[in-house]
Amino acid sequence: MSRSLPSHPIGVFDSGVGGLTVVRALMDRLPFEDIVYFGDTARVPYGVKSVSTIQSFTQQIADFLLRQDVKLLIIACNTMAAVAADAVRARSPVPVLDVIEAGARNAVARTNSNSIGVIGTPTTINSNAYARAIHQLNPDCRVYSQACPLFVPLVEEGWLDHPVTKMTAQEYLKPVFVEQIDTLVLGCTHYPLIKPLLLDVVGDRMQLVDSALSIADQTAELLQSRGLANPSREIPDYRYVVTDVPVKFQTIGERFLGRSLNQIERVDL
Known part of the structure; x- marks a missing residue:
């Protein structure tokens, strides 16, 4: 080259x-x-x-x-x-x-409480890659990860604002809400398409970090x-x-x- x-x-x-x-x-x-x-x-x-x-x-x-x-x-x-x-x-x-490094950098820069959540596919969550990247940038951050396996097929089906997708998001995010995090990383490139729905579900509890942006x-x-x-x-x-x-x-x-x-x-x- x-x-x-x-x-x-x-x-x-x-x-x-x-x-x-x-x-x-x-x-x-x-x-x-x-x-x-x-x-x-x-x-x-x-x-x-x-x-x-x-x-x-x-x-x-x-x-x-x-x-x-x-x-x-x-x-x-x-x-x-x-x-x-x-x-x-x-x-x-x-x-x-x-995308992992970019999302981690943005999350660390934006969190006020050093409590960050990450949602992604089971493979990404099980790799612990976001948690490692976040901890390299700020060892004091606490990271809570949640696998959301149904989001990808729902997005590819085009159910971006469907009641089923909203119900699924509410179920996946229940344990995330308990953790009192203030920043949530969308750790899958499919998830920006349901960002409006996710914003509706999380309300003012937390800010979303879009790895694509x-x-x-x-x-x-x-x-x-x-x-x-x-x-x-x-x-x-x-x-x-x-x-x-x-x-x-x-x-x-x-x-x-x-x-x-x-x-x-x-x-x-």
Whole structure:
């Protein structure tokens, strides 16, 4: 790969479609940056795979994006970030950001009581990755984690403001409310789509930390500090690369992205 230039795209990758919420946040925060998104739709879900397999798949995707001359890699999948971020950083010639570190940084900066909650998939919660990242930033923080396995299928079904989704959220958050936390991290890239519903459920008990918005802010800071922000004011180029094109990918993808999903390419790794 040649030297990174401000005109080069940002590379964002995920095990499937969820990382498109990160792309959406980047589009809003950095409207002139080109983006290449990679979703490993043929091999999703990653949560049931071994650590070594996830690390191998993650590195394959990172290598593919590096061949596209990206100036920055963003790991938009919590499962990938939990087990493979350090390995990708060790081999990458460009900066690497991930949703777990970004969410942890934002939560530590915003909490007043040092009591932070994290909701995510069982795989992410069982990895304890958010708790480790938060404690590295502030050892005095107390972290309460809650797995919410039903949220992903409900979001992919499009039940974003459905009574069943609200009832599910109320059940999952009951033990979280008992912990008296003041900051709740949305530790899955699907969860921003139900953020309005979650805000309704939590009321004024706590503030929500959206890892997608957190990483968009972190990306903007990094590009500015390294002189890599794109100076062009032309219409940006967005590419979407997948390993399979399921029938529902475009429908679900456009829901996550909040706009039309064009330029879908299928590749074999």
